[in-house]
Amino acid sequence: MNLKLFVAPAAPPADIRAEATSSSSVKVSWMAPPKEMRRGSIKGYYLGYKVLRSSDTFTYKTLESSGEIREEHHLTNLRRFTQYAIRLQAFNKAGSGPHSEEVTVQTLEYGKKWILLKHITPCTYIQNKLQIKHK
Numbered sequence: 422m423n424l425k426l427f428v429a430p431a432a433p434p435a436d437i438r439a440e441a442t443s444s445s446s447v448k449v450s451w452m453a454p455p456k457e458m459r460r461g462s463i464k465g466y467y468l469g470y471k472v473l474r475s476s477d478t479f480t481y482k483t484l485e486s487s488g489e490i491r492e493e494h495h496l497t498n499l500r501r502f503t504q505y506a507i508r509l510q511a512f513n514k515a516g517s518g519p520h521s522e523e524v525t526v527q528t529l530e531y532g533k534k535w536i537l538l539k540h541i542t543p544c545t546y547i548q549n550k551l552q553i554k555h556k
Contacts (some may be wrong), residue, residue, distance in 0.1 A: 427514055433508075441526055451466075489506060
């Protein structure tokens, strides 16, 4: 008889980052727990979020693992200009591991995040070719 013992991950996801992408959305990215702490293959993650310092319980989304080195998910339909607490748990076929430390992020006050370009080179787009005008 061949018995296998399955055990839940021993560590939470690592290097969790959260970045506001608009007034109602946030991009969360992370890495799997260290290999020696996974205790089998990671099947997915529980992504929890709630308004910071509220008495609300965490709302959890169940996400399948993409198998990528860095996983990511976009939380949407959030409140404008509001701080959120975010935490993650990895799970395998035996169950879920410990949750991560909380990461905080604030949605933007208005619209989407824009990148300000300081120096723009004039250019034109003609017949599938980008032509840069040199001074």
